Amino acid sequence: MLFPENESQQLEVLLFSKNPNPMWIYNQNNLQFLDVNEAAVAHYGYSREEFLQMRITDICPPENVPIFREYLEKKHTDLHFSGQCLHRRKDGQILDVEVVTHTINYANYNARLVNIRDITEHKRIERKLQEQNEFLRRIFESIPLMIALIDTNGKLQWVNQEWESVLGWKFKDFQAGDVLEALYPNAEYRQDVINFMQSAQHNWADFRTQVRDGDLLDTSWTNVKLSNGQIITIGQDITERKRTELALKSQAEREQLMRTVAQRIRQSLNLQDILNATVQEVRDLLGVDRVVVYQFDSEMIGTIMAESVEPGWRVSLGVEIYDTCFQTGKGAQYYQVNKRAIANIYEAGLTDCHIRLLEQFEVKANLVVPILLEVSSQG
Template structure:
């Protein structure tokens, strides 16, 4: 009997001095039977107030039905846990995680509850999720795919939804097959991709332009920028990067080259001036007809062709071909 008394006293001390809020409630009436000092401090009710209340008094009104359903479900369980909302005396609603187990308290069926306030944790998680969603939306609105690959396990860690916009395949397929991007590179450009591996293994940043076979049947250009991550032993463990669809830029560059070639080979005189009217480009035909060198014309005004420095016939021929 002495041992029993000693054990009960030890339990009461652990209960009373526990830094986490704790209480015991009656399973039938839901009345508080005992509360510790941490619960009194955290919730703002005095011990007398707690002992005159039931569980319903610390729950928001809209949560009462869920509370009663849960009590019915867990009444016969020795142990249970879950997340709930509690109401402090000052009206503040907090998120809590509870753990409970059945006890016999003064010959009454009761439950012993341990409370962990997770309000700040949930706020932090929600803020992080919001920030991640905003970042993801930003990345999706930009025309580039973000990726991160575990090179040790050959596992895709991150594949933004913009992969579908760039490659034509959803991110899920890149998670299933991290080598899908390489398989899409046309055979002629794979040596370029292969040459990049030693660069990454050496811990150096890499940028290259490749052509891929898009599922639409189009040939598309991509620009891949990659940053390697080495461990303490200098081993490549991860590659992070972005991939951009540069097809439009490449088409424009090709058209510009064609136009430049056409101007260079043009049978008529062509020159281009800046906003001040000074020449910044002259084609070979202009040089041939005018007799000037390129160095003599760049930066000069086209009036030089009427300066009288050359025979009149040359100027007439030049102006007739411009």
Template sequence: MLENSTNPPIMPGDKGAIQQTDPLKAVRSCNPIEETNYQDIFEHSPNGIYQSTPDGQFLRANPALAQIYGYESPDELIESISNIATQLYVDEHHRAHLLERLQEEQQLCGFETQVKRKDGSILWILESSRAVRDQEGRIRYYEGTIEDITERKYTEGLLRQQIDKERLLSSITLRIRQSIDLDEILQTTVDEVRELLDTDRVFVCRFNDHGDGYVPVESIRNERLSIIDLDLQNFCFEETSQELFLGGRISAISDIRTSSSPTSYVKLLEQLSVIASLVVPIVKSDRLLGLLIAHHCTAPRQWQPWEVYLLQQLAAQVAIAAHQSELYQQLQTELA
């Protein structure tokens, strides 16, 4: 029978109690602390503290651990979780990897992974753990600490995004200064945008003299999503729509199934396997040179402000490159 958070742990199937051990030994191993009232720390620590069996049940848990996982009490957590790997870990193989390392190492500090709360939301945690063994060296149970690092990971993610955005903008700007090959600049742009946004399709749509759209470059997650040879007659953009884009209009659709866009345009997106779409105009000197477009084809997607801003900045750089290319072609024609 499993005991609650205030009693020494009993291993499932054992006739007697395991010799009481210090549940904060993992804490002291990774973060030395003064000898004090460890039971008081166990109950009032801001970090989660636990003991668990090798087959994935909690033997003991403190209030902070229950709160991290979204349960009302340690007892509810202990009673609700029968398999830590499948019920708590986003990737159950991470739990297996943790235990494999504890087979070889005396203790493990700073293991980062994602877990699921009771309500299904996802958290990042930092886990430190050790294996408690019997006199023959067999693992009796594990004990350790859990820290919620979701906010820190979010901040790190924002910082990485900012660094990646600045790198991408600098890279495209440098290429424009060094090259007059517009196709090369456009291809680099769509490739790097798709990678940064982790989306399915990014391409540039340009317009011929009749207003029909065509795709000179694209970057796709797999070949079946290619639209490079597709005839995009009118691209479902009426004259009024092109005027709106010329004025700087941004089209961000998170889910075409709930979009208020014209039916003809939604049908086109369906034909292209699109679920979410982000469209930014490429404008230079009051001319609509084209559109920079990102498509998400696997699920709805709420486009973030930084993603819209990034495409706007890149579209401005692409407009410079296109204008530069046109001037060069005009010069070549005059010299011919």
């Protein structure tokens, strides 16, 4: 390589011949290689003599030659970062490279000095990361779990589609807002959620989460704390699970009630003992204030035969009721074993006589289940 006379041979060796990056000089008029350094020979697999018989386009993949020629037609500054492109080694391997060029005068040729940085491995890792990110993105978007990323300041960084679908909120809703305040408006409850998130325990915890329309949703969450302090929260809608658990609990309680009543029957054949035990068990099961067994005689005059009542309420055990409402035929429906649940006696379309009867016993809502014993009716 020829440098100006005021440059030393040592500088030539340092900057070009022994440079660890592949370098060469080519003629800008005919694209012929004029000189190459040792790194170019080692990296591309061509001997120096072979290089000097080649043009710069010979190391470009054929499909990239038109792009390279288009680049050459543009005017460039003396020092120019040409960007990234593909080169081909002698053995056919394609290299990803970054190219920096500089216009020089070389042996009276209008030439360019080229410095190459091989970024093939960097590109391979980059593509691998992109593939992994795409793989994770597809998982996060298709998995039926809510996933969100929250930074160290509690700001929402990313959510998946399931998160938006289940909670009704959109990621853009929290560009400037506090996501945890929206999901958990109660400050004390919200702090419990924050404490659980920051603990990053490898377990699930159930929380009542407020969705966008204001309803509370049964959810369960677990968290993964990243090395940079950010937290990935993973959640699921457990409404159906809670409903199933409640149904199973109710079923178990009913079965327990039946076992208890059966046990009472085995212990005593006395009907009154059985009724007394039954009303207590039913009240415990339903969590209500009062349960009674009310018996009608043939004239529809009733007597409260058994009662379990919450302390503080009026006791009605043994009370006989002479009610014209039932005597005029309004109680006949019970002979048909028609069950009835009333949430509010004043909004159920009851007759005045029926309402007055219920008011005597401080009833505001009730459930009536007829029990037929031969020709008599108890309820």
